[in-house]
Amino acid sequence: MPAKTGAEYIERLKNAKNNIYIHGERVEDPTTHPAFKNVIQSMAKLYDTQYEKQEKMLYTSPQTGDKVGMTFYRPETIDDLIKRREAIQEWARISGGMMGRSPDYLNAEVMAMGVATDLFAEDDPMFAENAKNYYDYARENDVSLTHTLIHPQVNRQKAQHEQKDANVALHLVEKKSDGIIVDGARLLATQGGITDEILVFPSTVKQSGEHDDPYSLAFVVPNNTPGLKYFSRESFDYGKDEWDHPLSSRFEEGDAIVYFDNVFVPWEKVFVCGNSSICNRTFLETNAVVHMSHQVVAKNIVKTEFVLGVILSVMDAIGIDKFQHVQDKGTEVMLILETMKSHLYKAEHNAKLDKWGTMTPDFEALNAARNWFPRVYPRITEILRILGASGLMGIPTEEDFHHEDIGPLLDRALQSKNLQGYDRVKLFRLAWDVTMSAFGSRQTHYEYYFFGDPIKMGMTYFEQFNKEPYKEYVQDFLKNVKSSKPDFTKV
Numbered sequence: 001m002p003a004k005t006g007a008e009y010i011e012r013l014k015n016a017k018n019n020i021y022i023h024g025e026r027v028e029d030p031t032t033h034p035a036f037k038n039v040i041q042s043m044a045k046l047y048d049t050q051y052e053k054q055e056k057m058l059y060t061s062p063q064t065g066d067k068v069g070m071t072f073y074r075p076e077t078i079d080d081l082i083k084r085r086e087a088i089q090e091w092a093r094i095s096g097g098m099m100g101r102s103p104d105y106l107n108a109e110v111m112a113m114g115v116a117t118d119l120f121a122e123d124d125p126m127f128a129e130n131a132k133n134y135y136d137y138a139r140e141n142d143v144s145l146t147h148t149l150i151h152p153q154v155n156r157q158k159a160q161h162e163q164k165d166a167n168v169a170l171h172l173v174e175k176k177s178d179g180i181i182v183d184g185a186r187l188l189a190t191q192g193g194i195t196d197e198i199l200v201f202p203s204t205v206k207q208s209g210e211h212d213d214p215y216s217l218a219f220v221v222p223n224n225t226p227g228l229k230y231f232s233r234e235s236f237d238y239g240k241d242e243w244d245h246p247l248s249s250r251f252e253e254g255d256a257i258v259y260f261d262n263v264f265v266p267w268e269k270v271f272v273c274g275n276s277s278i279c280n281r282t283f284l285e286t287n288a289v290v291h292m293s294h295q296v297v298a299k300n301i302v303k304t305e306f307v308l309g310v311i312l313s314v315m316d317a318i319g320i321d322k323f324q325h326v327q328d329k330g331t332e333v334m335l336i337l338e339t340m341k342s343h344l345y346k347a348e349h350n351a352k353l354d355k356w357g358t359m360t361p362d363f364e365a366l367n368a369a370r371n372w373f374p375r376v377y378p379r380i381t382e383i384l385r386i387l388g389a390s391g392l393m394g395i396p397t398e399e400d401f402h403h404e405d406i407g408p409l410l411d412r413a414l415q416s417k418n419l420q421g422y423d424r425v426k427l428f429r430l431a432w433d434v435t436m437s438a439f440g441s442r443q444t445h446y447e448y449y450f451f452g453d454p455i456k457m458g459m460t461y462f463e464q465f466n467k468e469p470y471k472e473y474v475q476d477f478l479k480n481v482k483s484s485k486p487d488f489t490k491v
């Protein structure tokens with residue numbers, strides 16, 4: 001089946017009748033529900049773009065000859081890697097990088113795990129075959145995915161099996177001849193319920209011991225599998241129009257707690273079954289984390305370009321661009337952008353074929369970028385907030401501008417250096433939605449946490465960093481410093 005269109009994505013969701021709960025009700029049809037219908041339209045736009053820009057967004061399937069999504073592509077050369085990244089950035093531009101779970105993120109994971117399958121075979125060759133088949137299936141059917149990696153946040157000092165109610169977390173209940181039964185809760189699925197299927201994988205950073213084997217699982221199921229439930233958080237799409245909420249009204253992806261109520265998973269959809277050792281190594285040893293980081297860094301470059309554009313437009317609008325500290329803040333964001341681009345460039349141009357023949361970006365560069373961006377994105381939005389000042393609060397709605405008494409007054413009162421009040425508020429509403437709305441705050445939270453706890457990621461980075469050359473460098477330097485060390489044994 002060729003890559004899907006937006007209409008096909010919507011049709012599948014309508015027919016799937018996934019079990020989603022929000023605001024105290026069960027959602028009958030997410031495609032028409034106020035909390036989901038707008039982001040579903042944005043997802044549909046991504047899929048339609050595949051056909052509007054076929055040259056960039058599609059390629060010929062090696063299996064069926066159909067045109068399939070470029071974001072499933074398995075790169076074999078550096079040019080391939082760049083082609084895939086250009087497709088990623090094409091999608092990211094549609095939302096200003098505000099859709100963290102555009103399908104390319106998990107398509108990269110499915111591709112990597114479907115090719116580098118040796119690890120899954122450690123337990124049973126069937127699991128490796130499953131991973132390979134799933135990549136083929138997802139690519140050929142343009143399956144949209146969410147994923148869930150984390151156990152419930154009960155007591156982080158204890159391993160899962162030590163928790164007071166350990167089986168609150170997703171765990172293996174039973175192995176049967178045709179599959180497994182799993183039960184319990186998992187966190188946190190962005191776009192939970194509004195994709196076709198859900199991937200369950202271990203955390204990218206947290207490690208488990210063998211006592212946690214019953215909680216160490218990797219599998220995939222359709223979202224309408226009996227017993228699978230999504231408990232969505234309150235929606236930040238308040239039903240306002242695009243002018244008032246330019247981002248929240250279109251790109252609010254939602255996050256959901258996932259509950260597996262004795263869910264049956266057929267063996268052919270299982271990749272890891274009760275093996276913490278394999279889980280601990282999954283993301284690194286399959287290079288999935290490398291390909292996912294490539295997507296993330298490419299997407300976050302677009303996001304930084306977008307927010308920098310908003311910052312510069314705000315500066316122009318209120319005539320602050322010549323002030324020293326304002327320029328310095330603009331420079332801070334420009335430096336972040338250029339540094340991210342350098343990471344990406346290094347990652348792509350130092351890419352190497354891995355042992356499975358996949359062109360794999362240089363992880364050193366991507367790992368630095370994925371550890372760094374969560375630390376600086378909050379600063380980027382802080383800068384926009386500081387520069388916007390009261391302008392981020394003086395933002396009447398479009399209806400106010402249409403009111404015959406006050407519209408003309410607002411248009412005059414809120415004028416800026418280069419804009420009439422109406423256009424200046426349109427810009428500042430965007431700045432507010434990037435920074436201060438519920439949607440904007442969640443974006444900052446998302447960038448900080450979505451890849452894992454940045455503190456834990458930073459510790460792993462520190463531990464894995466090759467520190468010896470730098471210590472030796474200083475040792476050599478010290479050796480050459482003229483010294484006359486006293487003989488302390490004689491004192």
Ligand SMILES: Cc1cc2nc3c(=O)[nH]c(=O)nc-3n(C[C@H](O)[C@H](O)[C@H](O)COP(=O)(O)OP(=O)(O)OC[C@H]3O[C@@H](n4cnc5c(N)ncnc54)[C@H](O)[C@@H]3O)c2cc1C
Pocket residue numbers: 147148149150153156187188189190191255442445446449450451452453455456
């Ligand atoms: C907006 C958003 C969207 C997300 N989307 C997804 C998604 O689609 N799929 C998915 O699987 N996950 C998703 N996540 C979850 C994300 O993976 C986790 O937030 C992340 O892994 C951190 O885990 P946690 O939230 O359980 O934090 P915790 O692990 O509970 O940490 C809470 C705090 O305690 C500290 N802490 C915890 N343990 C230790 C320790 N041992 N030593 C020192 N400090 C510690 C942490 O540093 C942190 O400050 C999302 C998160 C957010 C915020």
